Amino acid sequence: MVKKMTMREVAKLANVSQPTVSRVINGNKDVSEEIVKRVMQVIEEVGFVPNKTAQTLKRNQSKLIGICVTEIYNPYFVELIDHLESEAKKRGYNIILHNSKHNSILEWENIQNFMARQIDGFLLVPTGEYNLPRISKLPIPSVVITQTIKGFDSVGLNHLKAGRLVAEQFMRAGHNTFGYIGIDADDKFRGFENTLYENQIHFNSDNFIAVPDGENSNLLIRKAIEGYLEQNNEFQFSCVFASNDVMALEFMKIAQERGIRIPEDISLIGFDDTYLAKVMGISSIHQPIEEMITTTLTLLINRIEQEVASETVSIQLEPTLIERSSSRHRRT
């Protein structure tokens, strides 16, 4: 094929009308065997591929799903995108990926682009609240992923439960001073803190190492941890929960540099169970990514195909704790 073929040209070569070619391609059964064979042969020979752009225009559906993430660097999102790509393909959809880089302006541009490209629906890891009002006015459905936002369809993790799992594990191992590394006091922290509280343990807020929001940067994380050390001279806890694996790893490295043994001196549990955690032997909260993707896609595709505007649904999946060497140590 040296030039792009169209149905019209295929039709000419097969001595049939152009709509007949369309019927053959779409498996319409009211076509004689004879003609089907003739047309298929020509298609094969010239390597014809139907123009989805024209189909989209005519059918008013593109079989395209958008996904807009806040960063692409996070191994967690990579896993997400990878699964999404395969799963969507299985269901006859392609995906188009955009990165908002934690920037709401860019996020909106991305969504406009989605609209322009006639996607049928999209998945969103929101940068914040900024665009939510206009997103809810869009004429196509979307599902928020990894977070729960009221008024939106969403599939996320039970973060409270995740925090609880970690706290329980630490308590079971005999710890009584606790640390936390994260962006702010979100649900996973609250689950952690509440569980301690229910067991008459007060979480000392000095041991909350706050990392600035935004792109996950090793440098920023390191600064935050070193900032803590300047204030406190040494870590005032025997176990620490990091709100993602990147932070957990950075903590581990700083500990190693200072001769602090993990888990003997400090136990560590991360979050997301990315391959960073697997590779480095860091215990971590596992999110059921595959289940998340299938659930999300099912929800979104239902919205696309049923076009019913029923109540928004918000699904929370259950986290599990994957224990590795970084927390396999019992305090005495």
Place this chain on the structure above:
Amino acid sequence: MVKKMTMREVAKLANVSQPTVSRVINGNKDVSEEIVKRVMQVIEEVGFVPNKTAQTLKRNQSKLIGICVTEIYNPYFVELIDHLESEAKKRGYNIILHNSKHNSILEWENIQNFMARQIDGFLLVPTGEYNLPRISKLPIPSVVITQTIKGFDSVGLNHLKAGRLVAEQFMRAGHNTFGYIGIDADDKFRGFENTLYENQIHFNSDNFIAVPDGENSNLLIRKAIEGYLEQNNEFQFSCVFASNDVMALEFMKIAQERGIRIPEDISLIGFDDTYLAKVMGISSIHQPIEEMITTTLTLLINRIEQEVASETVSIQLEPTLIERSSSRHRRT
């Protein structure tokens, strides 16, 4: 906007003809200020976004570039995709990502899909030779990336030079027994071996740890390295070059488990300079990814827009060695 708007409806609201709206949107200057303002206002109000699908059909160009990689898990490809997305956007193109999973059948399906979606051109990390003949017959341009294949436009790395850099560094540090971990005797190995040879050092092929081709799996890598140890009891080299960072990291972990110190007992250099290497302090060959992307895109977009079928060009970029702690040790 509760329904998708079209130019026709915008036109009606602005009391002009539909082609006039098109002119306004495309910045045609033969439109009176007055009307431009009126139309823009309506567009703003109703949140109209032009339908790129219809534009594609009419203009016969989609402003879409495909990229098909062999795996998405490799941090190197993640970096590649990330840069590509931003850089393409700067030049007015969107990207559509596919994963061939090292499978030639899937690769061809992906390319067919590209064609169906009317992409203007694509970048390819080939799974092998299988599809190359038909790819060269396609009516749209493509550029092979990370490899050099004759008869194709390609942008890759000077792998011979990379191997040479590593060998030179090891020799300079006083090593005289050498190891290699990789898939097969590719250019980067040849550069390594040749450089040793030129210095009267024979590379002992027993010290070639061969990892099976395919998806980068930590498990397969580990098996290969452990297989070596079963044969040889211990590592018969004081320095080792791993053909990517994932392999380097796996080597490092196995070494650690066995009390082998890096770099004191064995120096290690990886390849790709991914954040795995950065985070773990592994010396690594850096590929200039940004330069690679800009070069590749420039080449591809030239092909797309000039539509001249001149000689294929093949560009090799220069690697650099980033030295980190895993090789900072001088033999005495």
Place this chain on the structure above:
DNA sequence: CTGTTAGCGCTTTCAT
């Protein structure tokens, strides 16, 4: 069963 016709939303002559 198969062909004819119309039209998806846009751009692009061609008139005026």
Place this chain on the structure above:
DNA sequence: ATGAAAGCGCTAACAG
């Protein structure tokens, strides 16, 4: 400076 008309490649309604 603006509108009318044609057509990109396809699907779908309608004839026959």
